[in-house]
Amino acid sequence: MSEFDRQQYAEQRRPHFNMKKPTVTYVLIGINLLMYILMTAIGYINDWGQNLQLILFGAKVNELIDVGQVWRLLTCVFLHVGIAHLICNCYAIYVYGPVVERLFGKARFLTIYIVGGIMGSLMSYAFSDAASAGASGAIFGLIGCMFYFREKYPDIFRRIFGKSLFIILGLNLLFGFIQPGIDNFGHIGGFIGGFVSAWVVGLLGEYVMPFKRIFAALVLAMIATGFFAVGVIF
Numbered sequence: 001m002s003e004f005d006r007q008q009y010a011e012q013r014r015p016h017f018n019m020k021k022p023t024v025t026y027v028l029i030g031i032n033l034l035m036y037i038l039m040t041a042i043g044y045i046n047d048w049g050q051n052l053q054l055i056l057f058g059a060k061v062n063e064l065i066d067v068g069q070v071w072r073l074l075t076c077v078f079l080h081v082g083i084a085h086l087i088c089n090c091y092a093i094y095v096y097g098p099v100v101e102r103l104f105g106k107a108r109f110l111t112i113y114i115v116g117g118i119m120g121s122l123m124s125y126a127f128s129d130a131a132s133a134g135a136s137g138a139i140f141g142l143i144g145c146m147f148y149f150r151e152k153y154p155d156i157f158r159r160i161f162g163k164s165l166f167i168i169l170g171l172n173l174l175f176g177f178i179q180p181g182i183d184n185f186g187h188i189g190g191f192i193g194g195f196v197s198a199w200v201v202g203l204l205g206e207y208v209m210p211f212k213r214i215f216a217a218l219v220l221a222m223i224a225t226g227f228f229a230v231g232v233i234f
Contacts, residue, residue: 015153016205017102024106025097028113029090032135035078036086051131054079059133060121062231073125077117079133089135096142103149105204112201115220116141116194122227123189126234130183137186141194143169148198152206189227196220 035057043053055061058075065072080086101109120137146165150157169191176184199216202208 015103015149015156015203018105018204019102022098022101024110025093025101028097028110028135029093032078032080032086032090032093036080036083039079050081054081054131054133059131060124061131062125062129065125066232073118073121074114076121076133077114077135077138080135081133085134089139092139093135093142096139096146100142100145103203104145104198104201108201108204112141112145112194112197113138115197116144116190119193119220119224119227120183120186120188120190122224122231123192124183124186125231126227127185127230128183132183132186134183134186136183137190137193140172140187140190141197144191144194144196145198147195149203152203192223193220196223 039053039057042048043050048056055064057079058072059079060072060076061069080089097109097113100112104112117135117138120140121132124132124137143165146157146161150161173184173187176182176187196216196219199208200213200220202213
């Protein structure tokens with residue numbers, strides 16, 4: 001292999017980074033904060049309880065999705081059940097968002113976030129009758145797409161994250177199964193959505209072969225359709 005070829009190979013094996021400010025991350029945090037303030041203020045003015053506030057603003061409620069309000073699969077991603085829930089999720093976006101935004105770029109990052117959130121909602125719709133809201137599915141989507149980065153750059157992933165991301169993922173899922181009221185189906189669906197959508201969009205500067213992109217998109221669509229069909233039938 002010539003020196004030029006070695007340089008080209010090394011360049012291909014080096015990830016690209018978007019070094020601009022992670023503005024999409026900050027915008028998403030701002031939207032979550034704004035939605036909570038609006039929901040709480042309007043609820044206070046109209047003397048609505050928290051459950052009514054969440055329903056009226058678009059929480060995931062299976063019975064309402066069954067009658068055609070499918071937009072709730074997205075709107076629920078930007079609603080939160082109390083200030084502690086809001087702060088924890090905003091902090092998680094603040095931690096993981098800039099990493100993903102730099103690795104994938106702004107448009108891909110936003111795509112992964114939205115797809116992760118919707119896939120989390122779909123899996124929750126399929127397997128949980130409880131009403132739910134929160135950005136956890138989207139956050140798990142961000143964690144899922146980082147495992148795509150691991151597939152491409154295992155050595156760099158190991159140096160940056162070590163085993164910490166596996167531990168965080170495991171502890172969150174374990175806590176979700178132990179603690180009542182946590183929608184773990186939303187977490188798992190979000191992780192799946194983030195991981196598979198990363199195969200569709202690719203990393204920043206990465207060339208994804210068209211047939212691989214199409215195959216990953218079809219897999220994502222089939223999983224989403226399967227979740228929705230289970231929710232409708234059962």
